Amino acid sequence: MIHITAKQIHDIGNRFQWIYSGLAVLLCMLPALSIQAAERIRSDLTLDEIPFNGQRAYEYLKQICDIGPRPSGSQGMVQQQEMLKKHFTALGGSVVEQRFQTQHPLTGAPCGLANLIVTWHPDKKERILLATHYDTRPLPDEDPNPDRRQHGRFIGANDGASGVAIFMEMAHSMPKHSGRYGIDFVMLDGEEFIFGSSSRSQERGRYFLGSEWFAKEYVKNPPSHTYRWGVLLDMIGDSDLQIYKERNSIRWKETRPLVEEIWATAAKLGVKEFIHEAGYNVLDDHIRLRNVGKIPTCNIIDFDFPVSPNNRNWPNNHYWHTEADTPARCSALSLAKVGWVIQEWMKNTK
Ligand SMILES: [Zn+2]
Numbered sequence: 001m002i003h004i005t006a007k008q009i010h011d012i013g014n015r016f017q018w019i020y021s022g023l024a025v026l027l028c029m030l031p032a033l034s035i036q037a038a039e040r041i042r043s044d045l046t047l048d049e050i051p052f053n054g055q056r057a058y059e060y061l062k063q064i065c066d067i068g069p070r071p072s073g074s075q076g077m078v079q080q081q082e083m084l085k086k087h088f089t090a091l092g093g094s095v096v097e098q099r100f101q102t103q104h105p106l107t108g109a110p111c112g113l114a115n116l117i118v119t120w121h122p123d124k125k126e127r128i129l130l131a132t133h134y135d136t137r138p139l140p141d142e143d144p145n146p147d148r149r150q151h152g153r154f155i156g157a158n159d160g161a162s163g164v165a166i167f168m169e170m171a172h173s174m175p176k177h178s179g180r181y182g183i184d185f186v187m188l189d190g191e192e193f194i195f196g197s198s199s200r201s202q203e204r205g206r207y208f209l210g211s212e213w214f215a216k217e218y219v220k221n222p223p224s225h226t227y228r229w230g231v232l233l234d235m236i237g238d239s240d241l242q243i244y245k246e247r248n249s250i251r252w253k254e255t256r257p258l259v260e261e262i263w264a265t266a267a268k269l270g271v272k273e274f275i276h277e278a279g280y281n282v283l284d285d286h287i288r289l290r291n292v293g294k295i296p297t298c299n300i301i302d303f304d305f306p307v308s309p310n311n312r313n314w315p316n317n318h319y320w321h322t323e324a325d326t327p328a329r330c331s332a333l334s335l336a337k338v339g340w341v342i343q344e345w346m347k348n349t350k
Pocket residue numbers: 137159192321
């Protein structure tokens with residue numbers, strides 16, 4: 001157990017810091033704790049009992065993955081953008097592409113990226129920002145097969161499509177959304193336009209390009225509205241769902257109440273997979289949104305993909321950035337649970 005944990009800390013590189021506390025003893029105990037939790041914590045809700053159409057969300061997830069890999073600047077990304085623009089417009093959202101330029105991490109050639117922003121109830125000047133990334137990692141660089149790390153195909157069902165699928169489903173009810181705040185969805189590009197493995201410290205490229213651009217624009221060219229809250233969804237489709245409170249989100253004093261509200265909503269609904277304990281310290285798009293954009297944004301992420309006590313090499317995360325991140329590892333029920341909690345929270349937050 002100690003060996004595995006130490007390896008993971010080494011492997012995760014600069015994106016995810018697996019530091020739970022300064023106490024080595026806690027660090028050693030953690031995998032055991034989360035595995036037990038996985039066996040313990042599961043709500044017995046069924047799809048029929050959840051007023052968020054998880055099955056249709058899952059169909060959307062598959063539809064997105066059918067496009068294939070969707071890294072920044074790729075043909076797959078363009079195809080995805082076309083599909084999403086059509087989808088959200090048809091359901092009454094207004095869609096804006098926020099375009100920006102970067103350099104290709106390998107060639108240095110100019111490369112066009114775009115965040116996709118979907119606005120609901122534009123008359124409301126106080127708004128909630130729901131964010132997710134919609135680019136996929138260019139390669140499955142944590143794949144167990146070394147050849148696939150360089151030449152494989154990464155379709156990011158959980159890490160890329162799951163948040164977008166929830167937005168696509170949520171869009172159906174957005175025109176009748178009755179909460180205090182207007183809602184914007186932002187699908188962020190360039191979250192991980194990164195080549196090379198994070199576990200082998202050979203990465204080329206910069207993380208969080210889309211959220212950085214969005215946050216800077218929000219500050220530099222302030223719109224007529226303000227974001228009261230931001231909620232980032234990432235990797236929330238895992239069929240073995242458990243969502244711990246992300247450490248930055250509970251450490252920042254302005255986002256702590258947000259986390260408390262969302263977890264209290266989950267508790268009220270009986271969605272026990274929102275676990276009332278601190279989990280990982282995750283570097284993700286919420287850092288730029290909060291630090292640069294000053295939008296109080298929490299991260300909702302299930303970074304154990306999945307907890308799998310039988311896999312001794314990757315007991316917590318052995319599908320992450322591998323070719324195994326496919327729709328088969330995600331579920332309609334997980335999408336339904338997360339979608340329901342967020343939708344319910346948005347309706348009721350004051
Ligand atoms: Zn990723």
